Amino acid sequence: MVVSLLDRMPLNNGLTIPGIGLGTYGMDDNQVEETVFTALMNGYRLIDTASMYKNEVGVGRGINRAINAGISREDIFVVTKIWKTDAGLAKATQAFEDSFQKLNLEYVDMALIHWPDASDEINRETWQALEEIYASGRVKAIGVANFTRGDLLPLLKAAKIKPVVNQIEIYPGHRLEELTDFCASKNIVTMAYSPLKKGKLSSENKITKIAEKHNKTVAQIALRWSIEKDLIPIPKTTHKERLIENAAIFDFELSDEEMDILDNLG
Numbered sequence: 681m682v683v684s685l686l687d688r689m690p691l692n693n694g695l696t697i698p699g700i701g702l703g704t705y706g707m708d709d710n711q712v713e714e715t716v717f718t719a720l721m722n723g724y725r726l727i728d729t730a731s732m733y734k735n736e737v738g739v740g741r742g743i744n745r746a747i748n749a750g751i752s753r754e755d756i757f758v759v760t761k762i763w764k765t766d767a768g769l770a771k772a773t774q775a776f777e778d779s780f781q782k783l784n785l786e787y788v789d790m791a792l793i794h795w796p797d798a799s800d801e802i803n804r805e806t807w808q809a810l811e812e813i814y815a816s817g818r819v820k821a822i823g824v825a826n827f828t829r830g831d832l833l834p835l836l837k838a839a840k841i842k843p844v845v846n847q848i849e850i851y852p853g854h855r856l857e858e859l860t861d862f863c864a865s866k867n868i869v870t871m872a873y874s875p876l877k878k879g880k881l882s883s884e885n886k887i888t889k890i891a892e893k894h895n896k897t898v899a900q901i902a903l904r905w906s907i908e909k910d911l912i913p914i915p916k917t918t919h920k921e922r923l924i925e926n927a928a929i930f931d932f933e934l935s936d937e938e939m940d941i942l943d944n945l946g
């Protein structure tokens with residue numbers, strides 16, 4: 681379990697990744713530039729984007745501003761993704777090239793297949809594109825998102841390089857334990873997207889009670905739950921006060937009983 685915003689978890693290729701990050705879905709270039717810069721200046725080191733979010737230019741600008749302000753590039757971990765309409769060897773190769781140009785960084789830390797194709801053969805081809813880009817050094821780690829066990833098994837069989845992460849939707853009450861256990865058994869780290877259930881958790885009475893008990897917010901309880909499960913949550917917010925709030929989760933612990941309640945919420 682990570683113990684601070686700067687703490688990192690090991691990946692199966694020898695690299696490390698920060699244990700909590702910023703999601704950027706739904707932000708345009710201008711908004712994301714400001715938010716990424718503010719997040720980095722307030723201690724965040726992991727930024728999640730995707731070609732589908734159409735904001736990689738702004739993400740790159742925000743990161744470059746933070747580098748100019750003194751944050752070391754090596755400490756920042758930026759993730760982008762290949763969208764499903766770009767599946768296959770040639771299209772995925774071109775899609776990464778487009779993302780790489782838009783981000784305008786020396787290298788990308790991690791590229792993911794954003795969504796599995798129904799065909800294992802197409803997934804294998806998209807993966808081969810990522811393996812080739814990885815060999816070129818322009819991306820430091822490769823992984824997948826939204827892959828089930830049934831998608832992962834054939835990919836693992838065909839892959840020369842194992843995915844380092846699977847990014848899936850997880851929040852209290854939606855924990856996908858079988859899949860995360862399977863990934864852990866293959867040394868694949870799980871990143872938790874929509875870790876705040878897209879902002880809809882506060883209607884749950886049980887989590888509100890736990891939050892009151894710890895003098896924390898519902899968002900902080902949800903994110904602490906993720907961290908204690910060794911997941912990497914990537915909450916999205918455009919508000920500075922929420923960026924700070926979402927990172928203030930390292931000064932308390934949830935009991936086994938509370939973890940159990942959160943596992944089974946709703």
Ligand SMILES: NC(=O)c1ccc[n+]([C@@H]2O[C@H](COP(=O)([O-])OP(=O)(O)OC[C@H]3O[C@@H](n4cnc5c(N)ncnc54)[C@H](OP(=O)(O)O)[C@@H]3O)[C@@H](O)[C@H]2O)c1
Binds near residue numbers: 706874
């Ligand atoms: N791989 C995939 O297929 C996939 C799919 C979905 C998402 N993702 C990634 O995961 C990231 C996070 O997921 P998400 O954006 O769907 O949902 P989320 O992070 O669960 O929730 C974001 C919502 O919660 C609100 N929020 C943030 N902090 C809050 C706080 N402290 N108190 C109250 N409300 C708060 C935000 O509003 P404000 O912005 O107004 O603060 C926003 O409406 C995405 O941005 C994206 O990077 C990946």
